[in-house]
Amino acid sequence: MRESRVGRIRKAVIPAAGMGTRLLPATKALPKELLPLIDVPVIQLAVDDAVQSGMDDVLVIVSRGKELLADHFDRQPDLEALLAARGKTAALEAVRSTGAGAALHYTRQPEPKGLGHAILMARHHVGSDPFAVMLPDDVMLGPRPILAQLEDCWEPGRSVVAVMPVPRAEAFRYGIVTPAGEKRGAAFPVEDIVEKPAVSEVSGDMAWAVMGRYLLDADMFGVLEHVAPGAGGEIQLTDGLRAMAHAGRLTAVAYEGERFDVGDKLGYIKAVISYGLYRPDFAPDLKRYLADLAQRGTF
Numbered sequence: 001m002r003e004s005r006v007g008r009i010r011k012a013v014i015p016a017a018g019m020g021t022r023l024l025p026a027t028k029a030l031p032k033e034l035l036p037l038i039d040v041p042v043i044q045l046a047v048d049d050a051v052q053s054g055m056d057d058v059l060v061i062v063s064r065g066k067e068l069l070a071d072h073f074d075r076q077p078d079l080e081a082l083l084a085a086r087g088k089t090a091a092l093e094a095v096r097s098t099g100a101g102a103a104l105h106y107t108r109q110p111e112p113k114g115l116g117h118a119i120l121m122a123r124h125h126v127g128s129d130p131f132a133v134m135l136p137d138d139v140m141l142g143p144r145p146i147l148a149q150l151e152d153c154w155e156p157g158r159s160v161v162a163v164m165p166v167p168r169a170e171a172f173r174y175g176i177v178t179p180a181g182e183k184r185g186a187a188f189p190v191e192d193i194v195e196k197p198a199v200s201e202v203s204g205d206m207a208w209a210v211m212g213r214y215l216l217d218a219d220m221f222g223v224l225e226h227v228a229p230g231a232g233g234e235i236q237l238t239d240g241l242r243a244m245a246h247a248g249r250l251t252a253v254a255y256e257g258e259r260f261d262v263g264d265k266l267g268y269i270k271a272v273i274s275y276g277l278y279r280p281d282f283a284p285d286l287k288r289y290l291a292d293l294a295q296r297g298t299f
């Protein structure tokens with residue numbers, strides 16, 4: 001399944017310093033990024049997506065108590081030797097391949113001051129290169145790695161956001177973009193972006209909602225530095241994206257695939273089931289089980 005390509009954008013940043021309060025008590029000691037979809041922690045899906053999109057440098061923004069994230073991607077010589085001695089080759093390959101294909105780096109966000117602030121922590125590492133940002137609690141399942149889809153529509157100097165159409169009544173949950181011009185293929189220029197608008201602010205039956213995958217120009221750091229903190233002293237990425245949109249430098253790309261918010265309890269349940277249906281080793285049995293539940297009138 002692994003498809004590798006050499007991309008023009010080589011660096012990805014994964015902000016993973018949030019508190020995960022919506023999933024307490026599960027996230028009291030366990031970082032929410034390590035919550036698994038069956039046997040794969042959600043952060044590993046994000047790293048795999050980066051690697052399959054041609055990125056070989058991944059910086060994870062962590063906070064105190066998230067040391068297990070680095071442990072997950074580290075080698076485990078004792079465990080590997082034991083699995084090798086017992087001939088458990090599939091398990092050995094699964095253990096060895098975590099994070100394979102990318103150099104993983106970690107830096108800390110000292111306080112949870114928002115997504116924009118977390119991205120500012122990547123400034124020194126990223127330098128003047130364009131870079132990807134992946135929110136690990138947004139799980140994207142689709143026919144192609146999502147960052148590769150975004151990169152196809154990226155031009156130097158511009159930033160790109162992944163969007164999906166959502167019904168107007170759901171717009172209050174997302175950042176919503178207003179197109180500045182015609183859609184060409186999957187992409188269109190963005191005129192404005194509003195975080196969680198009221199229904200009255202949305203025109204039309206559908207709205208373009210921003211998902212947690214971005215390609216950002218390095219100028220975003222200078223922009224975020226000047227963003228005024230909002231509620232709770234948080235620096236919002238949306239404010240930086242709005243500045244880019246107003247400067248005529250933001251593109252939206254309609255994502256072909258499914259998206260799940262695993263930072264939300266129901267979203268997590270949906271993601272586990274959908275990922276099971278997506279996995280060839282589980283799909284047949286899981287389909288039978290779901291059909292059986294339906295037949296028994298469970299739903």
Ligand code: UTP
Pocket residue numbers: 015016017018019020021022023061109111112113114115117118135136137263
């Ligand atoms: P969320 O708002 O979904 O994450 O942030 P959260 O704050 O962990 O969740 P709840 O609402 O308390 O349950 C989106 C992404 O931004 C990161 C999070 O780790 C998540 O990947 N983030 C958020 C940071 O890295 N730092 C922050 O200060 C805030």
